[in-house]
Amino acid sequence: MEMAEITNNSIDAIYAGMLSPDVFEHQMHAAPGIPDYLGMKNTPSTRLEAACASGGLAIMHGIIGIASGLYDTVLSVGAEKMTNLPTAHVTEALAMCADDIYEVSSGITFPGAFAMMARAHEREFGTNAEMRASVAVKNHKHAVDNELAQFRKEITIDKAINSLMIADPLRLYDCSPITDGAAAVILVPWDKAKNYSGPKVKIRAFAQASDTMSLHDRPELTGFMTTKVAARKTFEMAKLTPKDIDFAEVHDCFTIAEIMAIEDMGFFEKGKGGSVTLDGETARDGHFPVNNSGGLKAKGHPIGATGVSQVVETFKQLSGIAGKRQLDDVSLGMTQNLGGSGSTIVCHILERGD
C-alpha cells in the first residue's frame, strides 16, 4: 500500500489466502482481522483455502472480483505463521491436506507422497538424486540475493545428496522448510492503475484446476494433470505458448515438484526436467530461469503466502526492481502454485506494464 500510495479508503475488498489459522494460531475466521488491524471499517475480507495454493487463489479471486465489476481496488494477501508448532505437528497438520481416508490413515505425510513421485520419475525417466539435488543447489544460490529469503546460503550437490534421509529417496535438502511469512499485492483495473504510484504490471491470464484427493485415483505419478490443465488454460487465455515466457516461479515444495512443474507446464520435454536443471538451463544465467527468488526451498514456504509471493517476485522482475537478482530483458513471467498432492493448481501469466 505504501508503494502504491494507496489509502485504506480506496480498498474495496480483501482476499486472503491462509491454509489454517485454526491449526497454526488457534484463530479461525482470521480474514476480518486484516481490515481490523489495518484500521479499515467494514471492508469485506474473504479467506480462501486450497492447501499450499491458497495464496494463488487469493490473487485469482481478487482478479475475478474486479472483472465482475463489483470492486475497483482489491488487496490480495497471503499469510501463514507456522513456527508456533513443533516441526512434527506441522508435518502432521500439513498431511491433513492429503486424502485423509486412504492416505493419511496409512501414515503417509507429504514427504512420503512426493517420495513416491520421485521414485516413479526416476524409474520412468532416470531422474536421479543428483538431478533432484541440483534444484535445491540452484534455488539456494538464487536466494543469496533475495533479502527476504529464509536461507541465504549456498549448498553443494554433495552436501544435498548426503543430507538426512527424510522419506526415501527424498533427503533434507529436497524439502522446503517451515516458514512464517506474508505477501500482498494491490489489484486494480488496468485503466485505473495510473492513479496510483509505483511500478505496475499486467496480469495477462490465470487458471485453476482440481484433481482427485488421492494419488491412487490418478493415471500417473510422474506429473500433475492439474498443472497440465491449469497451464494449458492459462496459455489459452493469454494467447501465448510456453516459448513466449521468459521465466517462471513454480511450486518447489520438494525438488521433484519443480522438475515435474517445468515439464508439465510445457517449458521442457517430459522427463527432461532433472537433466536440464543439472545442466544449468533454469539457473539465473540459464536460458529459462526458474525460481530466481530462491523458490519455496530457500526463500521459504509460509503456506498461504507462497502463491502471492510468486506473483510479487514476478511483479518485481517485470518492473525491474528485483535488485541483485534482476533478470535482463524480461517481459513475460509465469507462476504455478500447487495445493495438497496437486489436487489444486493455480497458474498466472504476468506481463511487463510499459
Place this chain on the structure above:
Amino acid sequence: MEMAEITNNSIDAIYAGMLSPDVFEHQMHAAPGIPDYLGMKNTPSTRLEAACASGGLAIMHGIIGIASGLYDTVLSVGAEKMTNLPTAHVTEALAMCADDIYEVSSGITFPGAFAMMARAHEREFGTNAEMRASVAVKNHKHAVDNELAQFRKEITIDKAINSLMIADPLRLYDCSPITDGAAAVILVPWDKAKNYSGPKVKIRAFAQASDTMSLHDRPELTGFMTTKVAARKTFEMAKLTPKDIDFAEVHDCFTIAEIMAIEDMGFFEKGKGGSVTLDGETARDGHFPVNNSGGLKAKGHPIGATGVSQVVETFKQLSGIAGKRQLDDVSLGMTQNLGGSGSTIVCHILERGD
C-alpha cells in the same frame, strides 16, 4: 443437479463454504474432494471460510465468478460434519472464530459472547427472557413442517425459559444445535437459466461486510454494524427498501441474534425485535415471516451449510415448492448470514423468477 437436470460437464466451477474440515474431519483442502467424489474432471473447486458465514460467501463468490464472465455455471455448496467431535470440543472449536487474543484467552465462547449482547439488549430495550424464548418457540413451530429440519417438535415459552442455563441469561433453547448437513444451489446467468429444468429465481442483490474481531473494539453490543452495512448495501444494489421484502431467513445462532438481525436489517424499529416476535409478527402467519424454515435454532446449524441453506429456503418459497410451509404471494425474500461475533455478514435478496 437433478432438479436442474444438469450434468457434470456443464459445471464450470465449484465454490464451497466450510468452516473447518480440518478440525471437524481431519481433512484440510476438502474442496477438491467435491468434484472428485462427483466424478468431475479438473473442475476448479474453491473453499471459502468466514466462520458461520462461509455458506453465504460460497453463494456470493459464485455470483461474482459468473458476473466476471469467467464462468457460466457454478455449483455453490456449503457443508459441515460436526458430530464427529464431543459437544465441548465443538464449542471450543467454534470459539476459535472469536478473537483469540482478547476473548478466547479469557475463556469466552460464543454462548458467553451472545449472552453479553442479550444482557445489553435487555438493559437498553427491555428485551426479556420471554421475548427471547418466543424466537425459539416460533422457529421450532416452523420446523415441524420442514422435512429436512433437525428438530420437528414444538416447544413452549415455559419450557424454554426454564431450560438449562448455558451462559446467563441464555438458556438451552436460546442456542442453536450442533448439526451435520449440506446445501447446494446451481447459479447461472439469467438468460441461460431457461436451458435448465426446474424452478428458477433471480438473485437480485448481495453484499458482504467485515467488523473488528473483538467486541470491545465496537461502539455497541446491541446490534451488528456489519448487518447494518451489508443490508444497506444489498438494498442499494437491489434498489429496494426493507418495506419491499416479504420474508427473511436470518442467522438465529442464538435467539438474541434473530432479534438484533430483524432490527439491524431495518424490518423493525431498533429495540422492538423482541416484542414483535412475542406478538407473532414474524411467525408464518404474521405480516413478516422470519425463519419460516425453522432457522438455525430448529432446522439446525451445520456451519458451512447454513448460508447456502438460507438461500435454498428462499428459493423454495419464491418458487412455490415449500410444501406445508409455503408462504402466500411472496415475491422478494432476504437472507442474512453471520460469521463469528458478527465479524462477517453476508446478505442476499432473491426475487421470484416469473
